[in-house]
Amino acid sequence: xxxxxxxxxxxxxxxNPRRVRRQGVLLPPLDxxxxxxxxxxxxGLLRPPDPDYPDLGELEVVQHFHRLxxxxxxxxxxxxxxxxxxxxxxxxxxxxxxxxPGFADIHPLQPASQVQGALRLIWExxxxxxxxxxxxxxxxxxxxxxxxxLTGMLMIRRALEARGDARRVVLVPDSAHGTNPATAAFAxxxxxxxxxxxDGTVDLAALERAMxxxxxxLMLTVPNTLGVFEHRITEISRLVHDRGGFIYMDGANLNxxxxxxxxxxxxxxxxxxxxxxxxxxxxxGGGPGAxxxxxxxxxxxxxxxxxxxxxxxxxALLWDDPASIGPMRGFYGNFLILVRALTYIWxxxxxxxxxxxxxxxxxxxxxxxxxxxxxxxxxxAPSMHEVVFDDSLQxxxxxxxxxxxxxxxxxxxxxxxxxxxxxxxxxxxxxPGESVAPEEVEAFCDAMLAIAAExxxxxxxxxxxxxxxxxxxxxxxxxxxxxxxxxxxxxxKR
Amino acid sequence: MHxxxxxxxxxRRDILAELGLSSIxxxxxxxxxxxxxxxxxLPPARDEESIKLALAKLSTANLSMDCAPCFLGxxxxxxxxxxxxxxxxxxxxxxxxxxxxQPEISQGTLQVIFEFQTLITRLTGLGVANASxxxxxxxxxxxxxxxxxxxxxxxxxAVVAETVHPMYRRVLATYAGAxxxxxxxVPPGADGRLDPQAVRAAAGDRACCVALQSPNFLGIVExxxxxxxxxxxxxxxxxxxxTEAVSLGLLAGGGAFGFDVxxxxxxxxxxxxxxxGPHLGxxxxxxxQVRQLPxxxxxxxxxxxxxxxxxxxxxxxxxxxxxxxxxxxxxxxQGLMALAATVWxxxxxxxxxxxxxxxxxxxxEELKRRIAALGGPWRLAYPASPSFNEFLLLGPGPGAELAxxxxxxxxxxxxxxxxxxxxxxDGILVxxxxxxxxxxxxxxxxxxxxxx
Numbered sequence: 001x002x003x004x005x006x007x008x009x010x011x012x013x014x015x016n017p018r019r020v021r022r023q024g025v026l027l028p029p030l031d032x033x034x035x036x037x038x039x040x041x042x043x044g045l046l047r048p049p050d051p052d053y054p055d056l057g058e059l060e061v062v063q064h065f066h067r068l069x070x071x072x073x074x075x076x077x078x079x080x081x082x083x084x085x086x087x088x089x090x091x092x093x094x095x096x097x098x099x100x101p102g103f104a105d106i107h108p109l110q111p112a113s114q115v116q117g118a119l120r121l122i123w124e125x126x127x128x129x130x131x132x133x134x135x136x137x138x139x140x141x142x143x144x145x146x147x148x149x150l151t152g153m154l155m156i157r158r159a160l161e162a163r164g165d166a167r168r169v170v171l172v173p174d175s176a177h178g179t180n181p182a183t184a185a186f187a188x189x190x191x192x193x194x195x196x197x198x199d200g201t202v203d204l205a206a207l208e209r210a211m212x213x214x215x216x217x218l219m220l221t222v223p224n225t226l227g228v229f230e231h232r233i234t235e236i237s238r239l240v241h242d243r244g245g246f247i248y249m250d251g252a253n254l255n256x257x258x259x260x261x262x263x264x265x266x267x268x269x270x271x272x273x274x275x276x277x278x279x280x281x282x283x284x285g286g287g288p289g290a291x292x293x294x295x296x297x298x299x300x301x302x303x304x305x306x307x308x309x310x311x312x313x314x315x316a317l318l319w320d321d322p323a324s325i326g327p328m329r330g331f332y333g334n335f336l337i338l339v340r341a342l343t344y345i346w347x348x349x350x351x352x353x354x355x356x357x358x359x360x361x362x363x364x365x366x367x368x369x370x371x372x373x374x375x376x377x378x379x380x381a382p383s384m385h386e387v388v389f390d391d392s393l394q395x396x397x398x399x400x401x402x403x404x405x406x407x408x409x410x411x412x413x414x415x416x417x418x419x420x421x422x423x424x425x426x427x428x429x430x431x432p433g434e435s436v437a438p439e440e441v442e443a444f445c446d447a448m449l450a451i452a453a454e455x456x457x458x459x460x461x462x463x464x465x466x467x468x469x470x471x472x473x474x475x476x477x478x479x480x481x482x483x484x485x486x487x488x489x490x491x492x493k494r
Numbered sequence: 495m496h497x498x499x500x501x502x503x504x505x506r507r508d509i510l511a512e513l514g515l516s517s518i519x520x521x522x523x524x525x526x527x528x529x530x531x532x533x534x535x536l537p538p539a540r541d542e543e544s545i546k547l548a549l550a551k552l553s554t555a556n557l558s559m560d561c562a563p564c565f566l567g568x569x570x571x572x573x574x575x576x577x578x579x580x581x582x583x584x585x586x587x588x589x590x591x592x593x594x595x596q597p598e599i600s601q602g603t604l605q606v607i608f609e610f611q612t613l614i615t616r617l618t619g620l621g622v623a624n625a626s627x628x629x630x631x632x633x634x635x636x637x638x639x640x641x642x643x644x645x646x647x648x649x650x651x652a653v654v655a656e657t658v659h660p661m662y663r664r665v666l667a668t669y670a671g672a673x674x675x676x677x678x679x680v681p682p683g684a685d686g687r688l689d690p691q692a693v694r695a696a697a698g699d700r701a702c703c704v705a706l707q708s709p710n711f712l713g714i715v716e717x718x719x720x721x722x723x724x725x726x727x728x729x730x731x732x733x734x735x736x737t738e739a740v741s742l743g744l745l746a747g748g749g750a751f752g753f754d755v756x757x758x759x760x761x762x763x764x765x766x767x768x769x770x771g772p773h774l775g776x777x778x779x780x781x782x783q784v785r786q787l788p789x790x791x792x793x794x795x796x797x798x799x800x801x802x803x804x805x806x807x808x809x810x811x812x813x814x815x816x817x818x819x820x821x822x823x824x825x826x827x828q829g830l831m832a833l834a835a836t837v838w839x840x841x842x843x844x845x846x847x848x849x850x851x852x853x854x855x856x857x858x859e860e861l862k863r864r865i866a867a868l869g870g871p872w873r874l875a876y877p878a879s880p881s882f883n884e885f886l887l888l889g890p891g892p893g894a895e896l897a898x899x900x901x902x903x904x905x906x907x908x909x910x911x912x913x914x915x916x917x918x919x920d921g922i923l924v925x926x927x928x929x930x931x932x933x934x935x936x937x938x939x940x941x942x943x944x945x946x
Contacts, residue, residue, distance in 0.1 A: 008801065008802065009605065011605070011608070011609060011612075012609050012612075012613075012836075013609075013612060022843070024841055024842050024843030024845075024846035025574065025576045025841050025843075027846070027849060027850055027853055027928055028574070028853070028928055028931065030853055031931055031932040032856050032857050032860040032932055032935070033856065033860060034856060035852070035855055035859045035860075037744050037852060037855060040855070040859055040880060041715060041744070041745070041882070042715065042717070042880060045715060045718060045745055045746060046744060046745065047742070047743070047744060047745055047746040047747075047750075047848075048746075049844075049845075049848070050616060050844050051844075052616070052844075053613075053616060053843070053844030053847070054843065054844060055843030055844055055845050055846055056840065056841075056843060058576075058578055061578060061837065061841045062578055062582070064840070065582040065585070065606075066582075066585070068601070068602035068606060069582075069587035069588055069602050070602065071599070071600070071601035071602040071605075072587040072588065072591045072599065072600055072601070072602035072603055073591060073599035073600065074586050074587045074588075074591040075586070075590035075591070076587075076590050077586075077587075080592065082592060085592060087592060089498055090586075090589065090590050091498055093542050093546065095589075096546065097545070097546065097549040097550075097553075099580075100549065100550060100553035101553070101558045101560060102550075102552075102553030102554050102555070102558050103552075103556070103769065104766040104768050105558040105559045105560055105572075105766065105767060106556045106557070106558055106559060106767060106768075106769045107559055107564075107566040107570055107572075107767050108767070108769050108770030108771075109568055109570070109909045109913070110557065110566065110906070111894075111897065114556065114557040114901070115556045115557070116555045116556070117551075117552040117553055117554065117555030117556040120555070121552050124552075128536060131534055131535045131536050132534060132536070143628035143629070143632070143771070143828075144628070154668065154672060157672065187672050188671075188672035188673070228524070229524040229525050231524050231526060232526075233529060234528050234529065257522070257525065259531070259534045260522050260525060260530060261525045261529045261531060262529060262531055265528065265529040265530075265531075266529045280498070282589045282830070283590070283591065283593070283829075284588070284589050284591075284828075284829045284830030284831075284833075285589070285591045285592070285593070285594065285600075285606075285829035285830060285833065286592070286594065286603070286625070286790065286829030287626075287772075287827050287828045287829045287830065287831070288628075288771070288774075288828045288829070288830060288831055304668075319913075319914070326664055326665070326667055326668035327661065327664050327668060328665065328668060329628055329629055329631050329632050329771075330569070330629045330630060330632075330661055330662070330665065330770060330771070330773070331629075331661075331769070331770025331771055332769065332770050332771070333770075333771060334771040335768050335769040335770055335771050335772075336766065336768040336769075336771065336772060337771075337772055342549075343545060344498075345536070346537070346545055346548065347498070347539065347540055347542070347545050348496055348498065348539055349537055349539035350533055350534035350535070350536035350537065350538065351533070351534075351538060351539065352496040352498075352499065352539045353534060353536070354533065354534060355495070355496060355499050356496075356498070356499055358506075358521075359499050359500065359501045359506070361518075361521045362501065362506060362509055362510070362518060362521060363500075363501070363509075365509075365513055365521055366509050366512070369512065369513055381524075382521075384521075384524075405596070406598065409596065409598055409599055414596065414599070415596060434498075434499050434500060434501070435498055435499070435500050436500045437500045437501070437505075438500065438501050438505045438508075440500070464798075466598050469598040469599055470598065470599070470601050471598055471601055471797040471801060472598070472797040472798040472799050472801075473598065473797060473798045474597040474795060474796075474797050474803045474804075474805045475797065475798070475803075476597070476795065476805050476806075476807070478795045478796065479793035479794065479795035479804075479805050479807040480793070480807050480808055482795075483784065483793055484793055484794040484795075485608070485611055485622055485623075485784070485791055485792065485793050485794075485807070486608070486612040486615045486621075486622070486623070487608070487609075487612045
């Protein structure tokens with residue numbers, strides 16, 4: 001449990017207030033003649049000394065970050081059941097392999113002959129993801145899920161251009177991730193919302209009406225953001241393909257069916273894979289992630305450059321390819337994240353990955369079973385790896401989903417995703433993941449049940465939560481109204 | 495059974511029994527048979543020792559930058575990385591946490607980002623910096639899109655110096671088409687520097703931005719005040735790209751000269767070269783344009799008891815809220831890399847950063863002197879132009895061939911300058927940092943002598 005901070009942690013800029021010289025990192029000795037910067041650089045371009053950028057000793061820096069770290073909740077502390085985010089264990093061996101000097105200390109522009117191991121690693125991970133998705137090709141370049149979406153949509157755009165077919169609309173179900181319509185807009189398309197059927201899946205009749213010659217693609221999350229599998233997926237993709245469109249599959253929820261189903265069989269033309277979800281690379285407090293995209297044969301020619309190509313037993317980089325959409329970012333992807341993902345996939349193997357998805361689905365259904373009745377189930381369809389409740393039973397006591405989330409902090413758990421998906425009012429979206437012991441899932445359920453009882457007995461106590469966290473409820477409205485996004489020397493005088 | 499899957503076989507049986515099910519397959523009944531499989535075509539599970547050996551075998555097939563005197567740069571630099579940086583990064587409270595959407599239990603990450611934003615504003619000379627972007631190349635793309643938004647899409651031309659990293663320009667080309675932005679490239683003058691008049695002429699009256707890099711791809715420091723003036727005269731935003739962030743230890747950021755955006759790559763601040771990623775992009779702009787800023791932003795506020803606290807703010811710009819009207823496609827920042835940069839900048843310190851940058855400069859100047867003295871086929875492409883820690887070296891043959899020959903002499907002499915083409919001569923970009931001891935310079939100069 002995160003307890004109240006014993007004393008406030010000063011900002012870096014508030015330390016060493018007398019601004020005296022303290023020794024930071026010791027530099028290698030200057031074993032060449034000293035150069036006066038003003039003698040070789042234009043004097044007007046030089047930076048004047050900054051008295052408000054202090055120097056500290058090493059322990060002061062260590063203590064600063066150590067104390068800050070203790071204000072954070074983390075996967076290593078307890079259940080982190082954020083729906084759609086797949087917070088799982090980040091294996092320690094991943095951290096070890098990613099720090100091998102032969103991976104961490106190589107330069108992306110060394111000649112290919114000096115980096116054969118790195119190129120092979122990229123190729124091996126591509127092959128593994130092809131096996132997992134049943135698709136024809138993979139790019140590891142995208143830096144995150146949304147970046148992968150954009151990569152996929154730009155490939156679809158290029159494929160349509162190549163056949164001289166200008167389309168302007170992308171269909172996005174109303175249950176989709178917010179990133180989907182944003183991506184469609186960035187790829188130069190108009191995003192058109194598709195209403196869901198009563199069970200939360202795609203409404204085939206609505207798709208039938210909307211799917212005309214102006215539609216470039218349907219963006220679809222499988223299973224969808226309610227944790228429900230699109231059971232008519234083959235009919236959906238056949239309809240879209242027959243009318244000249246593409247299927248973009250959002251792979252954010254891949255953790256629910258690895259080893260159980262193949263997107264390639266579902267008719268996906270492009271699908272991003274969040275390595276920081278399904279394949280255990282750390283979320284890092286908000287990145288770096290990695291969002292590889294797997295593609296069908298139709299999009300294969302348009303994969304981003306540079307690409308790793310195998311030539312017999314050696315590997316090379318292909319930088320120029322006129323059919324490609326071009327590079328999506330610098331170099332070849334978040335390589336050290338790729339090292340972690342391959343470590344994970346090779347460690348679990350085919351059967352381990354299948355077991356991973358099975359337990360993820362099992363735990364979500366355990367939560368669904370235990371909380372049924374105490375919380376209102378938004379949709380009754382079968383749940384895969386996550387389950388969506390809403391706060392309609394608690395709103396009667398004027399307690400909302402965000403209050404329940406804050407109260408969970410007092411119980412020592414990270415809350416579920418709240419207020420998403422948008423089609424569920426007051427949503428509580430729970431994804432336990434497969435890594436924890438069953439007792440941790442049960443303890444979370446007990447906390448949720450206790451809070452449901454509190455909502456009836458002492459709703460005000462829930463509304464004013466959290467009570468026992470490093471800081472109490474944070475005023476987010478004030479942050480936006482009185483915008484203060486950096487420290488300034490004037491802060492000291494105030 | 496596997497240690498990373500929390501439930502054993504008996505646990506599974508017990509849970510299935512509680513759910514009233516006899517087989518786990520029943521939970522997957524909603525997946526149609528036509529798309530289902532029985533098993534994956536992947537090898538079986540492997541134990542930790544075997545995994546370490548397999549990965550070590552791949553890693554030792556690479557030549558690490560520490561194995562030979564190394565002068566590789568061109569956007570990725572080898573600087574000191576004190577042990578304290580990785581020690582902080584290895585704290586599970588930082589690396590196993592999510593985006594700080596719940597501020598009450600995320601003050602650690604949030605305060606770090608606030609400090610990162612402050613450090614970047616001080617280094618760039620601008621009022622606002624975001625929580626980081628994917629990398630330097632995408633930060634540059636975001637800067638062009640930002641300028642296009644600020645001028646409300648009325649100006650659809652981006653004027654870009656050819657000496658902006660050519661790989662960055664290629665990434666821009668990927669995005670520009672879909673955004674409806676035309677890109678015009680301005681080559682450098684004979685001295686390798688960008689001519690403000692050439693910029694002014696290229697911009698005409700429909701440029702949304704003039705973007706340039708300093709120190710540029712050839713290592714040369716640009717005349718920032720004149721270039722900002724040229725951009726503004728054309729009614730365009732002035733964008734500075736920085737790929738060697740350590741240069742900001744000695745050189746003032748473009749904000750001091752009127753640049754509207756200063757962005758780039760901050761890998762030099764304590765992040766491993768890592769074969770190109772993960773690194774971190776940074777992005778700073780004027781306070782008045784904060785609502786067009788891409789990426790996450792942390793603000794200061796108070797909790798319900800009036801104590802200082804931090805939280806993500808202005809998220810209405812972001813796609814999970816704004817959906818199709820978001821300012822950017824970027825969802826994550828490079829949180830852990832921003833942490834690395836913050837620890838590094840705080841451990842090195844303000845005066846330390848100046849001294850570190852001065853050390854890079856001194857070593858680069860010494861190397862230039864010694865190469866000039868060497869004579870023969872080796873010469874500096876732009877001997878009279880000011881540089882920070884990188885310069886273009888010309889020799890007997892094209893750059894890629896020279897780099898390969900020098901590698902056989904056990905020196906990683908630099909990056910070929912024409913990997914992506916360019917109007918400049920084909921040679922090697924030689925980068926020098928505080929880690930290049932005098933003995934490294936001796937080794938490079940001796941190797942050049944042998945190839946004369």
